[in-house]
Amino acid sequence: MLEVFVLGGPVMIPLLLCSIFVVAVGIERLWYLLRSRIDADDLLEDLKLSLGQGKILEAMQIAKKSKGPVATVLAAGIAHYDKEREEIKEHMQAVGQEEIFKMERRMGVLDTIIMIAPMLGILGTVTGIIKSFNVLAALEGVAQASALSAGIAEALITTAAGLIIAVPAMALYAYLNGIIDSQIADLNKKSAELLHILDSRGDL
Numbered sequence: 001m002l003e004v005f006v007l008g009g010p011v012m013i014p015l016l017l018c019s020i021f022v023v024a025v026g027i028e029r030l031w032y033l034l035r036s037r038i039d040a041d042d043l044l045e046d047l048k049l050s051l052g053q054g055k056i057l058e059a060m061q062i063a064k065k066s067k068g069p070v071a072t073v074l075a076a077g078i079a080h081y082d083k084e085r086e087e088i089k090e091h092m093q094a095v096g097q098e099e100i101f102k103m104e105r106r107m108g109v110l111d112t113i114i115m116i117a118p119m120l121g122i123l124g125t126v127t128g129i130i131k132s133f134n135v136l137a138a139l140e141g142v143a144q145a146s147a148l149s150a151g152i153a154e155a156l157i158t159t160a161a162g163l164i165i166a167v168p169a170m171a172l173y174a175y176l177n178g179i180i181d182s183q184i185a186d187l188n189k190k191s192a193e194l195l196h197i198l199d200s201r202g203d204l
Helices: 002-007 012-035 040-052 056-065 069-079 085-104 107-139 145-200
Strands: none
Touching: 012 085, 012 107, 012 145, 040 056, 040 069, 040 145, 056 069, 069 085, 069 145, 085 145, 107 145
């Protein structure tokens, strides 16, 4: 592996850094997003039961004990249950935007790597081809074909490395985006349902 890395030339260094960032960001985002996933339907049923009995403090404790953006937004709504409906809604939207920002944090890093990794591979291809042509010019022909191996290896290895990094990163980005979209949909749906529950209690 080290020999392949060396044959790839200097462009392999930024490609290596890209691969490290993909792994680090991927693990961190997976851990954060999967850890924050909850059964939003069960949570809302528990909150509905407590609110229906007028147990506001109990409902607040249930929401705060649960993890994830949905629970955080619902807790924000319950905390302002005695306010006007629009005020509750605005507060929940503000907290929801903060939670969405937390979910999407560092996703831009993956998106950037997906774009630049293949470009770095192409750069390595160009430098490898230039090196091969320089060898040809120095030898005035292909008198020693083995002398071209370094340039050809650099051209091929960097292209492959760029794609090897970009393709899994793209799959990971799509998977993480799917989780985020699902949580945002749950967040919006459960927020609307909580507002309806508070409306039906006659507290607004």
